[in-house]
Amino acid sequence: MVMDPKTFGLHNVSLFDFRGLVAGVWKPAPSGKTFDVIEPSTKRILAKCADFDREAFTIAIESAHVGYQEYSSSTTAKERGAILRKWHDLIIENLEDLAIILSLENGKTLIEARGEINYAASFVSWFAEEATRAYGETIPSSYRGATVMTFREPVGVCGIITPWNFPAAMITRKVAPAFAAGCSVVIKPPSETPFSCIALSKLALQAGIPSSCIHVVPTKDREASLQLATHPKVAKLSFTGSTGVGKMLMKLCSDTMKRLSMELGGNAPVIVFQDADLDCAVEGTMISKFRSSGQTCVCANRILVHTSVLEEFTQRLIAKVERLKLGSGLSPEVTQGPLVNAAAVAKVSSHVKDALSKGGLLRTGGKVPQHLDGFFYEPTVITGATTAMEVSYDETFGPLAAIFAFDTEEEAIQLANATEYGLAGYFFSQDVNTIFRVARKLQCGMLGVNTGLISASENPFGGIKESGFGREGSRYGLSEYQYIKSVTIGNTEK
Ligand SMILES: NC(=O)c1ccc[n+]([C@@H]2O[C@H](COP(=O)([O-])OP(=O)(O)OC[C@H]3O[C@@H](n4cnc5c(N)ncnc54)[C@H](O)[C@@H]3O)[C@@H](O)[C@H]2O)c1
Numbered sequence: 001m002v003m004d005p006k007t008f009g010l011h012n013v014s015l016f017d018f019r020g021l022v023a024g025v026w027k028p029a030p031s032g033k034t035f036d037v038i039e040p041s042t043k044r045i046l047a048k049c050a051d052f053d054r055e056a057f058t059i060a061i062e063s064a065h066v067g068y069q070e071y072s073s074s075t076t077a078k079e080r081g082a083i084l085r086k087w088h089d090l091i092i093e094n095l096e097d098l099a100i101i102l103s104l105e106n107g108k109t110l111i112e113a114r115g116e117i118n119y120a121a122s123f124v125s126w127f128a129e130e131a132t133r134a135y136g137e138t139i140p141s142s143y144r145g146a147t148v149m150t151f152r153e154p155v156g157v158c159g160i161i162t163p164w165n166f167p168a169a170m171i172t173r174k175v176a177p178a179f180a181a182g183c184s185v186v187i188k189p190p191s192e193t194p195f196s197c198i199a200l201s202k203l204a205l206q207a208g209i210p211s212s213c214i215h216v217v218p219t220k221d222r223e224a225s226l227q228l229a230t231h232p233k234v235a236k237l238s239f240t241g242s243t244g245v246g247k248m249l250m251k252l253c254s255d256t257m258k259r260l261s262m263e264l265g266g267n268a269p270v271i272v273f274q275d276a277d278l279d280c281a282v283e284g285t286m287i288s289k290f291r292s293s294g295q296t297c298v299c300a301n302r303i304l305v306h307t308s309v310l311e312e313f314t315q316r317l318i319a320k321v322e323r324l325k326l327g328s329g330l331s332p333e334v335t336q337g338p339l340v341n342a343a344a345v346a347k348v349s350s351h352v353k354d355a356l357s358k359g360g361l362l363r364t365g366g367k368v369p370q371h372l373d374g375f376f377y378e379p380t381v382i383t384g385a386t387t388a389m390e391v392s393y394d395e396t397f398g399p400l401a402a403i404f405a406f407d408t409e410e411e412a413i414q415l416a417n418a419t420e421y422g423l424a425g426y427f428f429s430q431d432v433n434t435i436f437r438v439a440r441k442l443q444c445g446m447l448g449v450n451t452g453l454i455s456a457s458e459n460p461f462g463g464i465k466e467s468g469f470g471r472e473g474s475r476y477g478l479s480e481y482q483y484i485k486s487v488t489i490g491n492t493e494k
C-alpha cells in the first residue's frame with residue numbers, strides 16, 4: 001500500500017511530487033511506468049515514482065542545450081547569484097517539509113535531515129556569492145603588441161548523477177555551481193531517494209531558474225540514464241557514488257571527451273595517537289563513524305588506536321555507542337535511523353561475520369535487531385581488527401566500528417594509507433609537530449585533525465586515488481563547471 005503524503009504533516013504538500021521535470025513540464029513517464037520507493041524504517045512503499053526511458057533523457061538534453069545558451073548569454077553573474085540567493089531562501093522557508101521528505105525516503109533522523117537541508121542550502125548561498133567571482137586574468141604576451149586574457153565560460157549541459165545517502169546536499173553541491181557558471185543540468189536522481197531532488201527542483205524553478213535549464217529524469221533503467229555519459233551534447237558529467245560505477249561512467253564518457261567530476265567511495269582511517277585528548281577522540285570518532293548510521297562517504301571505516309590508550313578509548317566509545325537509539329528517523333528520541341535497504345544490512349552483517357571469523361572480538365552490537373521492522377543493524381564495536389578482514393579494505397557503509405591496534409607512528413601511517421581509496425582521514429593528537437608531520441603523510445583529499453566533522457560549503461570536498469577527482473564546494477567548486485578560454489589580442493600598438 002502506498003502512503004498518503006498528507007499524513008506526513010507536510011505544510012506544502014505540492015513539494016512531495018512523484019513526477020519528473022522534462023523540457024519545462026512536470027509529468028509522469030509517457031509509458032505510465034513507475035518504480036516503488038521504499039521507506040527504509042518500515043520497508044513499506046512510500047510512493048511510486050515516474051520511471052522514464054531513454055527518450056526522455058534525449059528530450060531533456062536537447063532542451064538543456066538550448067537552455068544553457070540562452071541563460072548564460074542573457075544573465076549577468078550577479079543576476080544568476082540573485083536567483084540562487086532566492087533558491088536558498090525558499091529552501092530555508094520549506095526546511096521542515098524538505099527534512100520530512102528526506103527522512104522518509106532515506107531513513108535518517110529528522111535532526112540529521114534538518115542538518116542536511118541546511119547543509120544543502122549552504123552550497124546554494126555559497127555559490128550565489130561565488131557566481132560573481134569568476135575572475136579571469138591578463139597575461140603578459142611574448143608577442144610584441146599583444147595581450148593575453150582569460151575568460152571563464154560555462155561548460156554547457158551538465159549530467160548530474162547522485163547517490164541516496166545525501167539526497168539533497170549532493171544535488172545542490174553540483175547544481176548550484178552549475179547554475180552560477182551559466183550551465184544547465186539534467187539530473188538522474190537516485191532511485192532509492194528521488195523525492196528530495198524533485199522537491200528542491202520545484203523550489204529552483206520558483207526561484208527563477210529557467211525551466212529549460214533544469215531537468216529531473218527519475219528512472220530505474222540504468223541503460224537509459226547512460227545517455228548522460230554518451231550523448232554528445234552533454235559537456236560534463238558530475239557523478240557521486242561508488243568507485244565501480246564511477247569507473248564505468250568514466251570509460252563511457254571518454255568517447256565524447258566529457259569534463260568529469262568523480263566523487264567516489266572511501267575507506268577513511270581514524271588514528272588515535274597516545275597523546276590524544278580521548279574525550280575529543282571519542283566524540284570525533286562517534287561523529288565520523290555513526291553519522292547517517294555509518295552511511296557517508298567520509299565515515300570512518302578503520303579506527304587505529306595506539307596500544308597504550310586502546311582499552312580506555314574502546315571503553316569510552318562503547319559507552320557512547322550503547323546510548324544510541326535505533327528507530328524511525330521521524331521519532332524524536334531516535335539517534336540512528338535504518339540503513340537504506342536489505343543489501344546494506346547484508347553487507348554490514350557480512351563484514352561483522354568475517355571479522356569475527358578472523359579473530360575479531362565483538363564488544364557490543366553485532367545483530368539485526370528483531371524488534372524493528374525496517375532495515376536496521378545494531379551499532380557495533382569490534383576490537384582486534386586486522387588487515388586480513390574485509391572491513392580493512394572494503395567500505396562497510398554501515399554502523400560497524402572496527403578497532404585496530406598500533407604501536408608506532410610509522411605503523412599507523414602505513415596502515416592508514418594501505419588502501420586504494422583516498423577520500424577522508426582523521427587523527428587525534430595534541431602535539432603540534434605530530435599534527436603537521438602526519439597531516440602531510442596521510443594520503444587523502446580531506447583530513448580532520450582533532451575533529452570528526454569536516455563537511456562544510458567552504459571546504460574543498462573531494463578525494464585522491466580511487467576516491468576520484470575534482471573538488472566540490474569551496475572556491476574551487478565553480479571552476480568545475482567552467483572552462484578557461486584564452487583570448488590573445490594582437491597588434492595593439494598599430
Ligand atoms: N565522494 C563523495 O563525495 C561521495 C558522496 C556520497 C557517496 N559516495 C559514495 O557513494 C556510494 C554509495 O552510494 P550508492 O550506493 O548510491 O552508489 P552507486 O554508485 O551504486 O550509485 C550512485 C548513482 O549511480 C547510479 N547507478 C548505479 N549503478 C549504475 C549503473 N550501472 N549505470 C548507471 N547508473 C548507475 C545510481 O542509481 C545512483 O544514482 C559509496 O561508495 C559512497 O562512498 C561518495
Ligand SMILES: O=CCCC(=O)O
Binds near residue numbers: 166169295296455
Ligand atoms: O557521503 C558523502 C557526502 C557527505 C558529506 O558531504 O559530508
